[in-house]
Amino acid sequence: MFENMQAIYLAIPLSCLFAAIVAGIFGRVIGRVGAHTITILGVATAFVLSIVVFRDVAAGNSFNGAIYTWAVSGGFPFEIGFLIDKLTATMMVVVTFVSFMVHIYSMGYMHEDAGYQRFFSYISLFTFAMLMLVMSNNFLQLFFGWEAVGLVSYLLIGFWFDRETAIFANLKAFLVNRVGDLGFLLGIACVFMYFGTLDYAAVFASAPGLVGETVSFFPGTEWNLFTVIGILLFIGAMGKSAQVPLHVWLPDSMEGPTPISALIHAATMVTAGIFMVARMSPLYELSETALSVIVIIGALTALLMALVGIVQNDIKRVVAYSTLSQLGYMTVALGVSAYSAAIFHLVTHAFFKALLFLAAGSVIIAMHHEQDMRKMGGLKNYMPITWFTALIGSLALAGVPPFAGFFSKDAIIEATHASHLFGSGFAYVAVTAGVFITALYSFRLMILTFHGNMRVDEHTRHHLKESPWTVWVPLLLLAIPSIFVGAIYMEDMLFGGFFGDAIQVRPEHDVLGQLAKEYHGATGWALLWAFFTHALKPGPLWLAIAGIAAAWFLYLEKPELPDRIRDRFRVAYDVLVRKYGFDEFYQLVFAGGARGLGRLFWKIGDVRLIDGAAVNGSARIIGWLSGVIRQVQSGYVYHYAFAMIIGVFLMMTWFLHR
Numbered sequence: 001m002f003e004n005m006q007a008i009y010l011a012i013p014l015s016c017l018f019a020a021i022v023a024g025i026f027g028r029v030i031g032r033v034g035a036h037t038i039t040i041l042g043v044a045t046a047f048v049l050s051i052v053v054f055r056d057v058a059a060g061n062s063f064n065g066a067i068y069t070w071a072v073s074g075g076f077p078f079e080i081g082f083l084i085d086k087l088t089a090t091m092m093v094v095v096t097f098v099s100f101m102v103h104i105y106s107m108g109y110m111h112e113d114a115g116y117q118r119f120f121s122y123i124s125l126f127t128f129a130m131l132m133l134v135m136s137n138n139f140l141q142l143f144f145g146w147e148a149v150g151l152v153s154y155l156l157i158g159f160w161f162d163r164e165t166a167i168f169a170n171l172k173a174f175l176v177n178r179v180g181d182l183g184f185l186l187g188i189a190c191v192f193m194y195f196g197t198l199d200y201a202a203v204f205a206s207a208p209g210l211v212g213e214t215v216s217f218f219p220g221t222e223w224n225l226f227t228v229i230g231i232l233l234f235i236g237a238m239g240k241s242a243q244v245p246l247h248v249w250l251p252d253s254m255e256g257p258t259p260i261s262a263l264i265h266a267a268t269m270v271t272a273g274i275f276m277v278a279r280m281s282p283l284y285e286l287s288e289t290a291l292s293v294i295v296i297i298g299a300l301t302a303l304l305m306a307l308v309g310i311v312q313n314d315i316k317r318v319v320a321y322s323t324l325s326q327l328g329y330m331t332v333a334l335g336v337s338a339y340s341a342a343i344f345h346l347v348t349h350a351f352f353k354a355l356l357f358l359a360a361g362s363v364i365i366a367m368h369h370e371q372d373m374r375k376m377g378g379l380k381n382y383m384p385i386t387w388f389t390a391l392i393g394s395l396a397l398a399g400v401p402p403f404a405g406f407f408s409k410d411a412i413i414e415a416t417h418a419s420h421l422f423g424s425g426f427a428y429v430a431v432t433a434g435v436f437i438t439a440l441y442s443f444r445l446m447i448l449t450f451h452g453n454m455r456v457d458e459h460t461r462h463h464l465k466e467s468p469w470t471v472w473v474p475l476l477l478l479a480i481p482s483i484f485v486g487a488i489y490m491e492d493m494l495f496g497g498f499f500g501d502a503i504q505v506r507p508e509h510d511v512l513g514q515l516a517k518e519y520h521g522a523t524g525w526a527l528l529w530a531f532f533t534h535a536l537k538p539g540p541l542w543l544a545i546a547g548i549a550a551a552w553f554l555y556l557e558k559p560e561l562p563d564r565i566r567d568r569f570r571v572a573y574d575v576l577v578r579k580y581g582f583d584e585f586y587q588l589v590f591a592g593g594a595r596g597l598g599r600l601f602w603k604i605g606d607v608r609l610i611d612g613a614a615v616n617g618s619a620r621i622i623g624w625l626s627g628v629i630r631q632v633q634s635g636y637v638y639h640y641a642f643a644m645i646i647g648v649f650l651m652m653t654w655f656l657h658r
Contacts, residue, residue, distance in 0.1 A: 005056060008049050009082050013131040015045040020125035027117030035117035039124040040103045047096035054089040064137050064201060083137030083200060087502035091134040091275055094347055095268055098354045099127040101474040105358050106259045108470030109365060119159060123263060126152040130268045134275060139188045139198040149269045150177045157256040166255040173249035180239015180246050187232030194225060204282040211286055226283055230290030233280060237273025241327050244301045248582050250324055254316040258361030261316060262354045265323045271346050274330045278339040282504045291335050292422040298331025299427035306437040311576045314371045315360045318445050322397060323353060325434060329412050332427045337509035338415035344493040345408035348486050352396035352405055355478040359390035362467040363449060368460055378454035382464040387450045389475040394446050396482045398439035398544045401532055404486030411494050413540050418511040435540045439547025447555040491527050
């Protein structure tokens with residue numbers, strides 16, 4: 001049985017890799033049908049086998065071991081290995097299911113694109129990289145998967161490479177992630193230096209013995225080892241999971257095809273940082289300073305990005321800023337040691353956010369690739385399936401019961417309220433205020449897109465219709481877990497120790513344990529009812545309802561009111577439209593500074609030192625010297641005779657004085 005399961009572990013990522021290679025290298029031979037067939041079969045195989053693994057792990061089995069020794073240096077083996085537990089199995093199912101839906105959806109969305117085979121190769125390769133990341137049992141393989149998803153996301157964001165904006169966006173994503181990856185790599189190096197191993201289990205087992213160990217960067221300064229490791233690793237998570245101030249790449253990545261937006265921003269790349277911090281819980285629990293940093297960064301991201309989402313008019317960018325905000329919620333949960341709540345929200349968010357992105361793509365198809373919501377309106381009657389599924393996704397995102405987002409988001413807010421960690425008070429205010437804002441921008445999108453007066457031009461209106469089945473079938477399949485997965489897994493994931501030893505929390509940080517006591521041991525339907533009745537008290541649920549009502553009033557009943565509010569608060573509006581100036585600052589200071597430094601080095605190093613002094617300078621010296629020597633070659637005999645006499649005189653003088 002063990003050998004069979006090990007073969008299944010290998011088959012899950014390799015089925016995606018094989019499909020990617022075939023579609024990428026032999027795409028012209030097998031054609032469009034062959035490319036999407038083999039990649040869909042590959043990811044479907046991975047999904048089915050992931051369910052097999054999930055059921056096996058749920059039965060109490062697990063695996064942690066090396067599969068392949070990649071290299072040996074100085075007697076130290078660098079291995080490829082798998083750690084299969086409930087945390088890994090959960091991520092595997094979520095990643096492969098969302099990827100499976102995106103593959104099917106892409107058949108309809110990309111059917112007219114010239115790079116059809118290349119696209120399917122990329123998304124299959126991306127799935128392979130993400131699986132290698134979540135299945136890793138050591139920091140080496142984690143870093144491989146980390147960088148691989150970054151590389152493939154670069155290719156996917158810039159898939160339409162003939163667009164200048166797409167090239168700018170993928171370069172921006174690549175560079176911003178390299179900033180985070182530098183911190184991540186330094187964190188891994190710090191782990192290796194102090195633990196002497198890259199294996200998770202060995203590091204976690206040795207960690208308690210290094211409590212109190214310090215690191216000195218400068219004379220007279222001492223930093224706690226786990227604070228340094230935790231913050232460095234979290235810098236990597238800030239890049240991948242787009243936390244302030246390394247968030248700027250994610251909204252621009254909307255330049256890629258919509259299926260990529262769903263794949264990258266729902267369950268895969270942007271959740272890699274959340275998964276990594278949860279996996280490293282045995283290390284983070286040893287540094288409250290690192291946890292406080294995570295809480296504050298997450299709270300800032302949740303609140304600030306939600307506010308920006310209100311003023312966006314591009315349908316995909318509204319959903320993108322929603323992703324940023326929800327990632328902030330997950331990060332806050334990590335910071336208050338509610339790791340299970342963070343992963344629970346990751347799971348529910350994966351389904352309803354993929355649903356919203358794909359629904360937005362369905363609208364874009366119908367609108368002939370128009371993405372401005374101000375040019376939409378009244379699409380409900382033309383696209384009933386898209387409207388219905390988008391409504392489900394929006395209700396789940398807003399946190400309305402019984403939809404999935406209600407359970408996970410409410411748990412994060414309550415866990416933050418129960419925490420006594422530094423920064424948790426500010427985080428509680430931020431995530432609570434974010435509930436109203438989230439509901440407001442979610443239903444602003446719904447109303448501007450599907451309700452009210454039609455603002456569609458006549459040509460587009462004449463061709464408006466529901467998207468093909470390859471588009472709406474994934475929408476319906478994603479809508480199902482967006483409704484039910486929260487209620488089904490709330491008890492186990494939040495209070496039932498679902499993740500077992502994969503997540504470790506110190507007793508003084510166990511905020512979810514404190515919440516469980518408030519429900520007096522209720523289980524099953526009784527727990528669901530207790531959770532719902534608790535939400536009926538003044539708090540997040542009513543803020544969500546208020547946000548929906550505000551959107552309805554502002555954008556349907558009084559559509560002239562938003563313009564008056566904008567004019568009244570012009571300064572605040574401009575700040576939000578400019579996204580707090582992060583992009584301008586980075587362009588001026590970092591991009592402009594790098595170009596300025598490059599020009600300085602060019603003028604001084606290349607022009608003056610290398611070209612001026614070394615190359616042209618040596619030529620000028622030789623030219624001057626040859627001009628001097630040329631004077632000696634006069635061609636007159638008496639000049640040569642005089643030179644000979646002087647030479648003989650100097651030689652005789654030298655010999656006589658020896």
